[in-house]
Amino acid sequence: MTNLQSGALAESPLAQDVDAETGSSSSLLGSVFREDRFFLVLSVFIGVFSGLAVVCFRFAIDWCRIYILGSGVQLSTVRLLVAPTVTGLIIAFLVIHFFPRARGSGVNQTKAALFIYNGYIPIRTAIGKFITAALAMGSGQSLGPEDPSLQIGAALASAIGRRLRLSRDRMRLIAPVGAAAGLAAAFNAPISAVLFVIEEVIGRWTAGILGSVVLAAVSSVVVLRWFFGSEALFRIPTVQMKQPSELIAYAILGIIGGLGSVALSSGITYLRPRCRQAPEWTQYFQPALAGLLIGVIAALGAPQVMGAGYTYMDEAMHGQFTWQFLAILAVLKIVATLLSFVSGTPGGMFAPTLFIGCMFGAAVGGAQHAIFPHLPWSPGTYALVGMGVLFAGFLRVPMTSVFMVLEVSGNYSIILPVIVANTFAYVISRTLQPNAIFDILTRQDGLDLPSMEEQREENILRIEDAMRSSPEPILDAEELAGWSAHLADGSMPDVLLVRLHPSGWSSITRAELQSLIDEDKDGIDPAARFAERQLPFLHPDQPLEVALRYVDRWPLIPVVSRADFSKLEGVVTEHDVLERYRDFAGE
């Protein structure tokens, strides 16, 4: 980014540089801006198509459940054991022979599309994900529809981008746009979806993509609400925090949620590679075995662990289970989700995460009420906070976790307990399990995608880290009389900084100075000459990489105060910058 004064822009070397970089063609600029606008419009269509796909996905999941498990809530033991097992065999066959990329949740595949495959996600993956994930959830596997929806949205967006032959840059960005649309429709929560995609998939805030992501998310949610109405995933109970002392219970919830997160992620870290390294023939039976074991859990009295479990989260929020049973359900759901996920069954982690958090939350609230019956409590509030806790602890998306709860509950009075509980969960999870689950999965898959958590917390070098104090003397363009004295005493460095009036900076070498003095004697105004040789300047807080654009062309770059451009804070040279980078790599 240039920091030249506007008046000097047209003539400055930097302005010429910018012009050269953009191909010196206004038509090219025009086409870029035109593609920008077109991309925004396209985002709306991506949102609409993703929304329609997610609507169909929800229908498919429900139909699968009705035809595989039956329409009732109480199922026979035989059906509970046989249906998930047989469906598991079918899913394994489909994944192995037709849709090998449909395995897993889909978040990492979307990230890989962004960082490795230039936005390419085969449409076959979306079809495979749609079919196999619907079968998996319909047969009771403990997985959710959100991550598959995210991948389906990304794959649709990628297919549209390819069809329209978008530029490579746009193609890279189109997958996250579709991902946001898919996730927003699955969650019926556009803000959370946008935040998740920015926080976990893209990893940085860029104005260029934000508008498209938001438009796609909003349009997909509009489509979803057209078909399902505007109601949230759950019937949100009255949310309240009556006494500040309740924060202690929320802190305990954060600790329990953090430990639960670690249990789940450690289980996945340990079991997933072992399941994948098992003999190839076992891959056919792993989803079936997972289905059978989940069926056993259901037959033993906890059918709530089957499927995404939104109905039961709703019931937990409304205080329809005892706290002891809620705690048992949370533990059993961790087991069931582990089984489903490590077996390679396609499906998402979001819904199980929400389920476990919801159950932990309501259980902690219920226990608190049992121990201190005089304290007011609302199971819905604890359940909602619990959802955020697992989001923060397991998925490691702290910002999304807070906004997700706020968006789902529609109540900002819950923010304090959410922040308290999420902070505890996040810190505990980070301490006990240094790597985030998506990074672990990426590495297990043999990919090296940027870790968003590491990126967020990465120490970046700034100009001030390479800057050194300003050299003496600094010359003022108007005070020519003093220059010859400096030349005469022999102490003058090879390069001098020149402060221009009313503002701006330039530099001059000893030889140039001598020549200028000679020319001045002939009546040439040196100030006018300096105006044509302005230096770009930097500020101490800017990233060091900005300096790299200039240091090879100018021997000395002034670093000035943001409040007063004529006040010199220091200077940087190419040597300083490279030396700092070398030191940083050594650290």
Next chain:
Amino acid sequence: MSKEHKWLDLQPYLRREPITLALLTGLAIVLFAAVTGIARLYQAQEDALAERWSSRGADDLKAANYAAAVVDFRTSLLYARDDYSYQLNLALALVGENRFDEAEAYLENLWELQPENGLVNLELARVAVARKQAGRAIRYYNNAIYAVWPGGQDAERRATRLEFINYLLRTDAKAQADSQLIAMAGNLNDDPKQHEQAGQLFLQAQDYQRALDQFRLALRRDRRNQEALAGAGDAAFKLGEYAQAEHYLEAAVDNGDKTEESQLRIARLVIEMDPFRQQISTADRDRIALDAFGAAGARLQACTAPGPFNVPAATLVSLTQDWTSLKPQMTEQQLRRNPDLASTAMQLVFDIEHQTSGLCGSSTDTDNALLLISNMHQGM
């Protein structure tokens, strides 16, 4: 760059973009229509499943098969999550199953949606009654009485108020019950059954005058109404209007209500043994005083005799002494000579009956009558 060149550069976009956008719009419309069709199929299936399970639930609820009804309504809610009636029925089934916590959770949610719903308030009141939460029960009963009821509002409100009154009477909140009864009585129609029922409740609330009024209203339509006659007799008796009580009780007994015979006997005795009643000759008054004195002596003797009742001697000793010292004077002659003697004797009789009624257990009809006469005249 000239304007002409710019136009040439933009031409490919101007050709391509509108077509692309038109195609995308067309595709979106086609897909939207297709998904709408699928959504209708889906919705129809959901509705059918919800209906099927809820009708099963209604049958189970009717047959008081609450456990099955809970499962049925839970399933129907799977397909129609926000259906008010399914949620309400599920709550009713849960109440039937005595799963009050869950029922209350559902009912409170329903209450938040429709705080004016009568049935929800009534069920919440019932849950509160079952959980012995008097304050909540009273609040929800009151809400239910003034709530909106589908169909016959008056009948539902009256039934709710009746249930509330019965609850108040069970919890011995007679004053509150009486005020509810007064409100209810003001809205009764000509149905003698309703007046008779109100009379009975007034009796339980110990508002005997209003009870008598209600029984009279009931008897206006049917003079031979057995329950109303008995109730009116009872209310008049409790009011101390023994002549009226005798009138109603006699009619009741004549109609075959033998249960009222004892009360009728006592009413008659009260009337016969009251020496202070008007339009009575001195000779009759003296005779009544003599009989009462004798009965009180017998009661005192029975009470102080060694038996199952371990009466503290000090309590009745002075009464025995008083009675013994007065006994010689209690002759017809003495009574004629000394007109105040009858009053003195009757005062002693009343004291004896009062003391012994608290200490000596069951007594004869005569003693009961004397006690009632005593109560009647103590306020004089």
